[in-house]
Structures are given as C-alpha cells and as structure tokens.
Amino acid sequence: MTNPIEESVLPKVDKLYVINLESRPDRRREMLSELSRIGLDAQSPLVTFFAAVKPDAAGTFPSIGARGCFLSHLGVLRQARDAGHQIILILEDDAAITPDCLTQVASVMNELVTTEWSLAYLGHRIDAARMPGPDLARTGHWRELPSDVGIETTHAMLIHQQALTPLIDYFERMMSRPAGHPDGGPMHVDGAYSWFRRDHPERLTVITPRQYVVQRASRSDIASPSWKDSLPFLGLLRRLKNRISR
Numbered sequence: 001m002t003n004p005i006e007e008s009v010l011p012k013v014d015k016l017y018v019i020n021l022e023s024r025p026d027r028r029r030e031m032l033s034e035l036s037r038i039g040l041d042a043q044s045p046l047v048t049f050f051a052a053v054k055p056d057a058a059g060t061f062p063s064i065g066a067r068g069c070f071l072s073h074l075g076v077l078r079q080a081r082d083a084g085h086q087i088i089l090i091l092e093d094d095a096a097i098t099p100d101c102l103t104q105v106a107s108v109m110n111e112l113v114t115t116e117w118s119l120a121y122l123g124h125r126i127d128a129a130r131m132p133g134p135d136l137a138r139t140g141h142w143r144e145l146p147s148d149v150g151i152e153t154t155h156a157m158l159i160h161q162q163a164l165t166p167l168i169d170y171f172e173r174m175m176s177r178p179a180g181h182p183d184g185g186p187m188h189v190d191g192a193y194s195w196f197r198r199d200h201p202e203r204l205t206v207i208t209p210r211q212y213v214v215q216r217a218s219r220s221d222i223a224s225p226s227w228k229d230s231l232p233f234l235g236l237l238r239r240l241k242n243r244i245s246r
Helices: 004-012 025-036 064-083 099-112 161-176 189-199 232-245
Strands: 015-020 047-051 087-092 095-097 119-121 156-160 205-207 213-215
Touching: 015 025, 015 064, 025 047, 025 095, 047 064, 064 087, 064 161, 064 189, 156 161, 161 189
Parallel strands: 015 047, 015 087, 119 205
Antiparallel strands: 087 156, 095 213, 119 156
C-alpha cells in the first residue's frame, strides 16, 4: 500500500526539522521510530535532526529549557530562511504521529496548499471554549485561528516561507528586551509564536480540528525534572500508556 504521507505531504514540504537535544538519544530513537511509520529515516534527504540548543544559564528567560527551546526554534527558522525553503515542518522530539494523521493527511495537505497561510498547526492545545467552529473553516480540514487565541504547544507546526523572516526579526527583538517588556521580552517559544500572531493578524494561522500529531509522555527538558523522572518504571508505564492510547 502506498503511504499517503509520502504521496501528499512530503512533496509539499521542503524540509522536515526534528529538534533534538544530543543529551536525549532516547528521544532521537523514539523519533526515528515515528519517522519510520511514514517511510523516513535519519538518512532521508528530507529530514534534518537539528541539534537543540542547551544554554548554560537561563539569562532573562523563565528557565534554561525555555531559553534553549526558543533558541532552537530560532535556529531552525534561520536555517530554513537561508536555505530558501518554501514550506517547513518542525517536529519537536516528543512528537507522535496518530493513526488519524496517517489516514487523513493526504486530504489535509491537499487543502492546505490552496489556502493563503503563514503558520499551520498539526498538533495544538487550545482552550476548548476558544476553539473555532466550522463556520470559521477555510477548507474542510482546516480552521482559521483568530490572532488573539494563543496556542500552548509547538511540537508539530508548518511554517510558510512568507513568515520566516518576520518571525526571525520578531524573535530577535524579543531577545533584545528585558523580561516582562510590554512589547514582548524573553519567554517560552509557544508564547512567542502567539505574541507574533497577535501582533500580525494579517498572517493567517490555521489548525486542524483535532490533533494529528500529539506529544509522547516523556521527561521534559523545559520544566525542572520531578522526583518521578528518576523512577525508570514510571517512564516505561507512561510510554506504554501512550502507545496503547494510539
């Protein structure tokens, strides 16, 4: 059987970036397993494992992990801009592809290319009360997200070339300001994307009505680890629960 992602998504994406810390080979292995489900591996020309930034200090960011995630996304955006990519897909290394994605993604991506958009989320966490309804659908599989509605996650997002340079400029200005600045200072990267969208309502953001890429249960590199992360069997139980639920 022909893989629908190979047929429809990959020809429309210039590069798939996987953000992965070198200190997390466990996540790299898990991501390679996810990529194998769509016929890709570490040697695939489409795939780039981007070495996530791990700063020595938080600086003016909320934490070392928040700063590293922000700088990692900024690094991907710069690399994509310099390479002249038209459409990129960013996956963080805790992303997990759902069965719905495998069966629906062909239609999802075919509709996306007919829409003028800047950011598109295949996975997201939004306040249910603010989730846009069918009346805001640009197409059958995508919903336009109002610019003032924030998205808490960045584990699976498509970015169009038209947004790369504006995003880079916006993020660089954020880093130059003190924390808590009214125009936006150093913050978690999901917040940075949401601030950008709020300040640039002309740049359309679309989301899928449900998540086609979710996050695996895994120890966070952004938040401080809890005592539970030191118990290997609990980590195993989390992974098994996630596999069963998919």
